[in-house]
Amino acid sequence: MKNIYLDYAATTPIDKRVLKAMEPYFSIKFGNTMSLHSFGQEAKLALENSRQVLADVINADLNEIIFTGSATESNNLALKGVTLALRKAKATAGHGHIIISSIEHPCIIESAKWLKKQGFQITEVPVDKYGLVNPEDVKNAITNKTILVSIIHASNEIGTIEPIAEIGKFCRNAGVCFHTDASQSFGKIPIDVKKMNIDLLTASSHKIYGPKGAGLLYVKKGIILEPILHGGGQENGLRGSTINVPAIVGFAKATEICQKEMVKEALRLSKLRNKLIREVLKIKNSHLNGPPPLKATARQSHPKKRLANNANFSFDFVEGESLLMQLDMEGIACSTGSACSSFKLEPSHVLLATGLKPQEAHGSLRVSLGRFTTEKEINQLTKVLPKIVKKIREISPYGK
Amino acid sequence: MANKNQKNNNICGGLYTKKVLETFKNPHNYGKIKNASGIGKVGNIVCGDVMWLYIKVDKSEKIKDIKFETFGCVAAISTSSIITDLAKGKTIKEALKITKDNIITSLGGLPSIKYHCSVLAVDALVEAVYDYFLKSKKEVPADLQKKHEIIQKSKEIIEKRYKKWIK
Numbered sequence: 001m002k003n004i005y006l007d008y009a010a011t012t013p014i015d016k017r018v019l020k021a022m023e024p025y026f027s028i029k030f031g032n033t034m035s036l037h038s039f040g041q042e043a044k045l046a047l048e049n050s051r052q053v054l055a056d057v058i059n060a061d062l063n064e065i066i067f068t069g070s071a072t073e074s075n076n077l078a079l080k081g082v083t084l085a086l087r088k089a090k091a092t093a094g095h096g097h098i099i100i101s102s103i104e105h106p107c108i109i110e111s112a113k114w115l116k117k118q119g120f121q122i123t124e125v126p127v128d129k130y131g132l133v134n135p136e137d138v139k140n141a142i143t144n145k146t147i148l149v150s151i152i153h154a155s156n157e158i159g160t161i162e163p164i165a166e167i168g169k170f171c172r173n174a175g176v177c178f179h180t181d182a183s184q185s186f187g188k189i190p191i192d193v194k195k196m197n198i199d200l201l202t203a204s205s206h207k208i209y210g211p212k213g214a215g216l217l218y219v220k221k222g223i224i225l226e227p228i229l230h231g232g233g234q235e236n237g238l239r240g241s242t243i244n245v246p247a248i249v250g251f252a253k254a255t256e257i258c259q260k261e262m263v264k265e266a267l268r269l270s271k272l273r274n275k276l277i278r279e280v281l282k283i284k285n286s287h288l289n290g291p292p293p294l295k296a297t298a299r300q301s302h303p304k305k306r307l308a309n310n311a312n313f314s315f316d317f318v319e320g321e322s323l324l325m326q327l328d329m330e331g332i333a334c335s336t337g338s339a340c341s342s343f344k345l346e347p348s349h350v351l352l353a354t355g356l357k358p359q360e361a362h363g364s365l366r367v368s369l370g371r372f373t374t375e376k377e378i379n380q381l382t383k384v385l386p387k388i389v390k391k392i393r394e395i396s397p398y399g400k
Numbered sequence: 401m402a403n404k405n406q407k408n409n410n411i412c413g414g415l416y417t418k419k420v421l422e423t424f425k426n427p428h429n430y431g432k433i434k435n436a437s438g439i440g441k442v443g444n445i446v447c448g449d450v451m452w453l454y455i456k457v458d459k460s461e462k463i464k465d466i467k468f469e470t471f472g473c474v475a476a477i478s479t480s481s482i483i484t485d486l487a488k489g490k491t492i493k494e495a496l497k498i499t500k501d502n503i504i505t506s507l508g509g510l511p512s513i514k515y516h517c518s519v520l521a522v523d524a525l526v527e528a529v530y531d532y533f534l535k536s537k538k539e540v541p542a543d544l545q546k547k548h549e550i551i552q553k554s555k556e557i558i559e560k561r562y563k564k565w566i567k
Contacts, residue, residue, distance in 0.1 A: 319448060321473035322424070325416075329425060339448040340473030343513065347448070358562070359445045395430045395477060397452045397469035398445070 003331040004377045008207075008309060008370030009156050009184060010335055014250065015209035015371070021253035022211065025246035033243040034232060043245045050252035054216055057259055058201065059192045066217045066235045067248050071183040071204035072107040073228075074217040077239070078179045078200045079111040079150060081225035083120055086147045086177075088226065095119040096147035101133050102126050102353035103160070104152050105181055109349075112150075121145070130291040131160035131354050132305065139170040148177045153201075154185035157337060157350040157366060158290030159310025161185065168197025177223060183207055183215075187258035188266065188307055199223055205247065209371060210254030214247035269369050270308035272378050276367060277311055279382035283389055285316035285399065289351060289364060309369040312337075314356065317399030318363040318392045326388040327365075332381055337364040416474055419508035424474045429484035431467045438535060440527030442551065443520055446562050449476045453483070453524035457532050461491050468524070475514035479521040482506045492529050496544065498522060523551045 005013075025046060031039030033047050051065050068074045079098070086096055100112050102124045112122045125137045133151055142149070149171050154161045164180050171178035179200035182191060186201075187208035193201055200223065205214035219225060219238075231240015258265075274293050280286060289312040291305040315323065320338030327334055337348025339362055347361035356364075367381070393399050416424075433454035443450040449472035456465035466488050468480040482503050487495040500518035504510050510518060530548045533540045540548075 317471060319472050319476075322477060325421070325424065325474045329421075338473070340476075345448070345513065357446075358448070362445075362448045395427065395469065396471040397441075397450060398471055 003333065004380060005333050006367045006369060006373065006377070006381065007333045007335050008373070009366065009368035011206050011212065012209045012370055013372070014211055015254060015257060017257060018210055018250045018253045022246045022250040025249050029245070031245075033245065034234065043243070046245055046249050047243055050248045053252040054203075054255055057191070057255055058186075058203075058218060059194050060218050061221065063236070064218055064221055066219060066238050067243065067251075068215040068217055068239055069213055069241070069244065071105075071181065071202050071207075071215045074202035074204075074215045075105070075107045075150075075179075075181055076111050077217050077225065077228055078202060079108065079115060079148065080228055081238070082148050082177050082179070082200065082223065083115055084226040085224045089224070095121065095145075097121045097123065097143055097145040099123045099125060099138060099141050099146060099149040099151075101151045101162070103131055103133075103155050103157070103350040104150070105156060105183065108150055108152070108181060125151075127160075127353050129355050130305065131155050131158045131350065132291070133162050133167065135163050135166040135170055138167050139174075142170070142174045142176055146174070146176050148179060150179040150181065152184075153180045153182040153191075154189070154307050155290070155310075155350060156184045157348060158312045158354065159184075159307035160291055161189065161305050161307060164198065165196040168199075171199075172197045184307060187255060188262070188309065190262070193218055193220070205251035205254060208254045208258045211247045211250040213244055214251040216251070265371065266308040269373070272373060272375060273308060273311050273369055275375075276369075276378050276382065279378075280311070280313055280385060283315065283386050286389075287314045287316075287360075288312070289314055289354065289356065309373075311367045311369075312351075313365045313367070314351075314360045315363045315365070315389050316360070317396045318389055319396075320362055320364050322392050323363070323365055323388060326392065327381075327384070330384045330388070332384065335366040335368070337366065338362045415511065416478075417508040417510075419506075420474065420478045420510065423478040423481050423507065427468075427477055427481035429467045429481065429488070430469065432469065433465055433467050436528075438528040438530070438532030440524040440529070440531060442523045442527055442555070443472070443476075444555075444558060444562065445471060447558060448472060449517065449520055451476065451480055451520050451524045453480070453521075453528045455487075455492075455525075455528045455532060457492060457536075461493070463487050463490055463492060463495055472517070473514070475510055475517035476520065478507055479503050479510075479517045480524070483521040483525055487525055492532065495525060496529060496547075498525065527551060 031043035033044040055065050123141045168178045177199045181202045183204040186203035199220045201218040206212040227238045229240045320336030321340040324336045337351045339347040347358045351361040436454040437457040438455045440453040452469040454467045458464045466484045470480040503518040526547045
């Protein structure tokens with residue numbers, strides 16, 4: 001049997017339609033967007049057309065989209081760019097205050113930590129057992145020193161979809177900049193930056209069947225950023241670097257496809273995912289992490305509080321890296337929040353934030369579905385998983 | 401040999417060697433020993449690795465049988481299996497000479513971030529032998545007593561480090 005990939009939240013394969021759209025921009029339409037000649041103009045046109053596609057999808061204006069090299073870069077630019085610009089503008093007003101959630105991606109956490117070293121104050125708002133941020137907590141955390149709030153749109157680990165519009169509203173009312181990391185949600189659920197009161201938004205290409213090496217940051221008109229990459233004036237001087245035209249063209253094409261197929265795909269995936277959850281929870285001492293999935297219907301094509309493609313489980317007395325590798329030996333690729341598989345040897349901060357004990361986080365398994373996931377693949381996983389869990393428990397001193 | 405292993409590790413970017421994966425897939429000697437002569441329990445579930453090692457010692461102080469139960473990652477299970485292979489049939493005196501480097505070499509190398517798993521396996525054996533001395537009411541040799549105390553001490557340090565999680 002062919003290897004089964006169920007780690008779409010980590011990255012996705014490029015869709016053939018995307019690859020085809022990118023192809024001319026490697027060797028035929030290879031120009032530098034900053035060149036004035038026809039080669040440059042051709043590249044520039046492709047860049048601006050792509051920008052238009054991405055702006056339209058989130059209801060933004062053309063000049064509100066900055067292309068970057070990755071979602072990590074976008075998140076760095078959002079946090080550092082906004083805070084450093086505001087510090088410069090209010091040079092005498094002392095350092096500012098930043099609010100993030102306890103389930104952010106490491107690139108937000110590490111950026112915030114770095115800003116703390118520069119003198120900014122950081123507040124982490126908690127989440128409930130499903131990973132949900134309470135907008136009231138954000139509201140209450142805002143002080144007269146707060147300059148930026150950054151809350152993830154959908155969790156990369158447990159798929160929780162945060163109440164971004166409500167949080168955005170509180171930030172708007174308080175006159176505080178609001179950023180959301182939509183790396184996991186972009187292309188999967190509708191995003192309207194105007195309706196959702198979003199000032200800055202991060203999206204990624206390789207999570208939606210586009211190439212690696214392209215990300216974007218939406219920056220609402222009027223918000224001033226301090227650039228991180230200084231260079232030749234690309235992206236309105238906010239991101240120096242020769243434009244990666246093929247990747248951006250691919251990003252735009254990938255976005256178009258996701259947008260077109262969004263409702264149907266979410267319905268299909270949530271049905272498969274719900275089946276997976278039903279089957280896996282038949283294993284003794286297994287638990288679902290994150291919000292309970294809602295039943296998928298045509299009208300409610302994606303669950304309100306959980307991404308349709310995400311499932312995350314914990315198995316008592318089982319260590320996740322062992323589980324992951326046993327599955328890999330059966331040809332199935334998933335992910336875990338176990339400490340043993342992280343370079344820091346610490347369990348997932350997201351699972352701990354939802355109240356899991358470290359030993360429960362060690363036994364976690366993330367299964368993320370995608371465009372090429374079939375029912376047969378899910379059946380194969382639910383067939384081998386109980387045996388693997390049993391074997392690991394046999395070796396373990398606990399749980400007999 | 402050690403250098404060669406190091407090199408392999410670097411090439412793999414810290415991934416597991418074939419031998420580690422094979423051992424993990426088909427570990428030897430797992431399970432319990434009823435009426436064990438000694439049991440060594442090391443690690444902490446909060447940190448992600450727990451190793452229990454059971455030994456059956458005969459009259460000539462040979463390790464006749466040895467089994468493990470481990471909650472942990474690929475490396476922890478592999479090092480558990482390897483130490484049972486290395487210690488089986490040896491006298492306890494010989495078995496106590498097994499080092500973490502012996503284990504790492506037997507596995508064709510370990511990613512450096514996983515070296516602690518080889519230490520855990522050695523510690524489990526030391527604790528099992530220590531337990532054997534206690535159970536058989538024999539006088540504990542001075543160097544074994546010292547090793548035991550170091551293991552207990554490092555256990556305390558780890559538990560202190562993870563205090564916020566251990567309740």
